[in-house]
Amino acid sequence: MKLPALPILGLTLFCLFAGPQVAAAGGSEPEDAADAVIAQLFEDCEAGNMQACFRLGARYDEGYGVDEDLVQAAAYYRRACDGGSAAGCYGLASKHQLGEGVERDQARADQLLRQACEGGLALACDSVPPPLQEGG
Secondary structure, rough: OOOOOOOHHHHHHHHHHHHHHHHHOOOOHHHHHHHHHHHHHOOOOOOOOHHHHHHHHHHHHOOOOOOOOHHHHHHHHHHHHHHOOHHHHHHHHHHHHHOOOOOOOOHHHHHHHHHHHOOOHHHHHHHOOOOOOOOO
């Protein structure tokens, strides 16, 4: 069974995790405010805040406040996932599924989706493929 692509993942996750602070400002950040947010996210990620690492991945994925860079997006999603962020695992699964910033690898994407689901991200549970049936 082939999984549906996760093409709206970046936008969905961005809206959930990276966009709330700008929604009240009419949907855009002044450039200096965006720079301050990015700088704080870098600092927080370096300090071990996996949500900040995930949010950096989402920003690089969408080119929001930074230049779009899918390799960087995947790297920050990976860092977040490795640090226990289910959302980071889901973001990295999408990158592997689509071959954006990393090699296309459906088996790895499936593994990451399972990890995200086990980490409590219900959205990922809806995307986990069923176990393979033996002998048939």
